Amino acid sequence: MFKIIERTVLSANEFQIWLAAPRIAMKAQPGQFIILRINEYGERIPLTICEADATAGTLRIIFQVIGKSTAELAQVEVGSTLLDVVGPLGKPTVIKHYGTVLLVGGGVGIAALFPIIKGLKQAGNHVITIIGAKTAGLLILQEECAHYSDELILVTDDGSVGHHGLVTEPMKKVLQRGGIAVAWAIGPSVMMKYCTQVAMQFDVPIYVSLNPIMVDGTGMCGGCRVMINNQIKFACVDGPEFLGAEVDWNSFIQRMHQYHPEEVAAYQAYQV
Ligand code: FES
Known part of the structure; x- marks a missing residue:
């Protein structure tokens, strides 16, 4: 096994x-x-x-x-x-026919976004995908995302491929065209926070996937607690997907850095 x-x-x-x-x-x-x-x-x-x-x-x-x-x-x-x-x-993504959908992935978050892209395409949606990374060599799953997307926009921080800048810039342009029923964003916490803000400007619901520290994964330890709509939720059983507009981003981002010194020390000791 x-x-x-x-x-x-x-x-x-x-x-x-x-x-x-x-x-x-x-x-x-x-x-x-x-x-x-x-x-x-x-x-x-x-x-x-x-x-x-x-x-x-x-x-x-x-x-x-x-x-x-x-x-x-x-x-x-x-x-x-x-x-x-x-x-x-965790709860699966609700895959159904929405119409035109926008999916935004950043860094290794593209790997988590990919099965959602594929599922939504197979459910008959018109899929617009934006994937971004620091540089071309880190932009994973390009061919597979293209295969299941009606439109694929590439973005890199350094401009080595695709749009030069942040994923939120082409995201705004796509939303300005209108007709997006629902969006997803998966990537670094800060990226998901800003994608949420952009989607909210256009009144488009956006789902994000939260990845806090987890221990048991079954709702017992409370390690993965996040504030959603002013209520404590456990990302492992209530999520990991939540509506971005309901996430308390400040507390989430703060908790994501809570054990940073210990994590750095453990990694340094491992590398010695
Ligand atoms: Fe323990 Fe979610 S990981 S409650």
């Missing part, structure tokens, strides 16, 4: 693995995630399911190395097994 079937280096710090997890692969839907542990000393890592192959019984996971645990995961060899994988967790 939980054998690593395939491992691909996507960029300097982004990796893709295909993982054997047949029972999860049978049930996984867009928007859901897993929590895995590499070994008995490992922390529990929540990762969005990029793709599930029910026939092969495998999950496609794309992750970025941001600290000790993801650095360890990047080193796990093909043929090795992970200690445990729990899932599929």
Whole structure:
């Protein structure tokens, strides 16, 4: 169980693995995630399911190395097994026919957005996708996003490919055209916050996927609590998808940095 079937280096710090997890692969839907542990000393890592192959019984996971645990995961060899994988967790995205939809992805968040793009296209929507990254080499899943999008706009911070700047700039232009029924934004917290502000200017509902620290993933520890519409919600069971307009972004972004010093220290110690 939980054998690593395939491992691909996507960029300097982004990796893709295909993982054997047949029972999860049978049930996984867009928007859901897993929590895995590499070994008995490992922390529990929540990762969005990029793709599930029910026939092969495998999950496609794309992750970025941001600290000790993801650095360890990047080193796990093909043929090795992970200690445990729990899932599929979280509420799935509501996939149905909305009309014209706008999807905005940033960085490794594009991997979480991809199954939603695919699901919405297969449900008959007109799909407009904007994906952005710091530079061309970090812009993942371009071909696959293009395959399931009626229009794909590329954005890079450094202008090495596509629009030079932030995803919110082409997002505004698309929204100015009118006709967008609903939007999604998945990426860094600050990006999702500003995408929400832009969508709100055009009265377009926008969903975001929150990725706070998680422990059990089943609503018991409270580690993933977020303020939604002035109420405490648990991202693992009530989300991870929420309406962006209802998220208390300041408290969310603050909590995302809560353990930053410890995370930096653990990563530095691992690298020594
Ligand atoms: Fe524990 Fe959500 S991860 S309540």
